[in-house]
Amino acid sequence: MPVPVIAVFDIGKTNKKLLMLNEQYRIVFEQQTSMQEITDESGDPCEDLLLLISIMRQQLAAVLAMEDVTIKAVNISAYGASVVYIDENGDPAAPLYNYLKPYPEELSTRFYDTYGGRESFSHQTASPALGSLNSGLQLYRVRHCQLSLFSRTRYMLHLPQFLSYLFSGEVFSEMTSIGCHTALWDFACNQYHPWVTAEGWLDKLPPIAPASHVTGSQLPVGVGIHDSSAALVPYLLQFPEPFVLLSTGTWCISMNPFNHEPLTTEELQQDCLCYIRYDGLPVKSSRLFSGHIHETAVQQIAVLFGEDPQHFKGLLYDPQIVEQLAQSPEFSILEASRYENSAVAYHHLVMSLVQQQRQATRLVLGHTAVRRLFVDGGFARNSIYMHLLAKAFPEMDVYAATVSQASAVGAALVIHDSWNTQPVPADLVQLKHYA
Incomplete structure (x- = not known):
């Protein structure tokens, strides 16, 4: 009998992994890939997004063809502060810009001066001023320095949600990605900060789905998680x-x-x-x-x-x-x-x-x-x-x-009810006490 499993892509900056976990959350398959960075149009290092897409599609096709496992669902865990702009055809419209890409000081100053000052704004969004590490500031840069890209963009997806979209064909935003020092979310008002609407980005952000949401009837796909x-x-x-x-x-x-x-x-x-x-x-x-x-x-x-x-x-x-x-x-x-x-x-x-x-x-x-x-x-x-x-x-x-492969296990756990017929194990975390 084939073993029921979930396939989780755990996409880090350095290593990209595909793991399969059984219903007891034991890893039954692991495939690791390292990729060389390429450069964006400015010569700054960035992820080779098209190669990543190709590898993930090939890997999923290969494991779906395996006869000793039955893949009950797919989910994604991926690094944050990184966004993909997709066009009307659903294709990437730009490189996957690196969150370490230098941010123009003049543009940063203009942003904070326009929206209430650095200190007040950082309070509202629970986001220290971190330049490109605030993915919202990447959007501001596109709006003011790359108008052609802004016009071509139908949706902006954080990386975990874009990688989920590859397999589900449906676009979503998700709170763990929105909430990781992005400067997008007003924590007190529990909604997008007003600057997102003022700069014309709100219509380019997909509807927000909970991390537990899955889509697809033949192969359930989670929306991805930071x-x-x-x-x-x-x-x-x-x-x-x-x-x-x-x-x-x-x-x-x-x-x-x-x-x-x-x-x-x-x-x-x-x-x-x-x-x-x-x-x-x-x-x-x-x-x-x-x-x-x-x-x-x-x-x-x-x-x-x-x-x-x-x-x-x-x-x-x-x-x-x-x-x-x-x-x-x-x-x-x-x-x-x-x-x-x-x-x-x-x-x-x-x-x-x-x-x-x-x-x-x-x-x-x-x-x-x-x-x-x-x-x-x-x-x-x-x-x-x-x-x-x-x-x-x-x-x-x-x-x-x-916790062996904690990010992948977490991505499987948030959609547990969509693929797993067993209760969540009580021994997920092993502890050693230090006095």
Whole structure:
């Protein structure tokens, strides 16, 4: 008998994956693709959208032809702050511009001056001023600098919803994409910010569907979900008591799904923002570029001490080193020669990162009764980081959490009732406690 499964495309900036999960949410198939970036008309790097479309269509056709599985549904998890403009024929009308594309300062100033000032506007939209990382500002740029593209655009779709449209043929907007620092949504009024109408974009935005919505009778297709919001879903379903999730990778993002207090000016200035949960509620979050800083510093320490960078993955926590470094000045790679060996230098690096993380995570605690801190991603597997984090939050239970392919699992969970005949498993998340 063929195994009933869901096919989930998990589209990251670096790796693109197709996974199939059975009704117990175990991964029964995984295919990973890496793609080279191309350049847009300005010479800036961007995703090769046409190649991505071609690969995804080929991959789905191949797995639909498999005889040992029955694909009951398809959904998409994909990175945010990226939009696709489609024309009257439903084809992409422009490159998939990179969210790191430089944003003209003059245009940014004009935008904020027109719509109430940077601070007030950022409050209303729960979006720090981040240039192209605010996908709404990408739309403003098109409206004022690329009028031909604006005229050709029938619909603007965020990337997860565009990739869903490839298979469903139907266009939708969805709240986890609209709500991820896009500068499109007025959080207090719970609707698009007035600038969207004023600049002529409202008619080019498809109707909003919930993350649980599916379309298509022969093969149900979900509307897609922003990957950070998808990764939070398994935790929300398994743990009803308040918690903070620290998702660690290139960025370390602290997400408090139980803090619905409005962002303050101070929080915005310290890179706090709000995401929107799959069920429409806001998630106060803070960001640190810790993963990137860690990788860069590890390479430098390795060169200085003649070590293989992989050596540091196996280092164990040494409380004596931590005690020895307690009164030392802040870690600096420029002064790495003052360390007697690479283990001491590495402990001090992680101590510095955890100190910054302590401040960033405390920003999202607010007045919530959070007593548990879950850490997933790369740092969850780092013994030194986890012990130091538990030390930095003595009043909380700190856990390394493991959900295999959390974003893909989250995308499957939000449309569970459309493909799965079994109850949601109670063991989606595996925990390891650090005292």
